[in-house]
Amino acid sequence: MGIVRPHLWFDDQAGQAARFYAEVVPNTTIHSIATAPPGTPGVAEGTEFIVELTLDGMRATFLNGGPAFTLDEAFSFVLDCQDQAEVDHYWDALLADGGTPSQCGWLVDRFGVSWQVVPVQLDKVMSGPDPDGVARAMAAMLTMGKLDVAALEAAYAGG
Known part of the structure; x- marks a missing residue:
C-alpha cells in the first residue's frame, strides 16, 4: 500500500x-x-x-x-465497471436517497461526494485506433448522464 x-x-x-x-x-x-x-x-x-x-x-x-x-466535483472517485449491469447497479446505489446525476457518467451522492461511474468499454472506444470513431464516441458520451455501453460502442463503430 x-x-x-x-x-x-x-x-x-x-x-x-x-x-x-x-x-x-x-x-x-x-x-x-x-x-x-x-x-x-x-x-x-x-x-x-x-x-x-x-x-x-x-x-x-x-x-x-x-x-x-x-466537497465539490473538483475531486471525484472513479468507479470502474465491467459492464452495463455494474454501471446500472452503482449508478442507482450511489444516487439513492438524494444523489444528483450529472453528465458523462458523473454523479454526486447524498453525502456530496462526486463519482464517475465508468464502464471499462469507455477506455476502449476513447483510445481506439479509429480517430473518427473516437470522435463519434466522445460526441455520444457528451449527451449522456449515465453511460450507455451499447450506445458508446455503436457510436464508435459508426452506428
Missing part, C-alpha cells in the same frame, strides 16, 4: 458515508471511528469525528469538520 491517501472533509456525515460505502463498494472496511474530544472547533464533543477506512483497497480518512469546507 502506498503512502498517499485521500482525506475528505464532511460537515457531519463522515460516518454515515463510510458505512454506506462499506455496503455498496466491494473491498471496503471501516477500521475506526474516533469521537471528537472537548474543544474541537465546529464539532460537538463525543460525536463521530475521524473515520479511518479502506475504500476498495485504498486507505482513506473521512473527517467531520463542520461546514467550513465543502
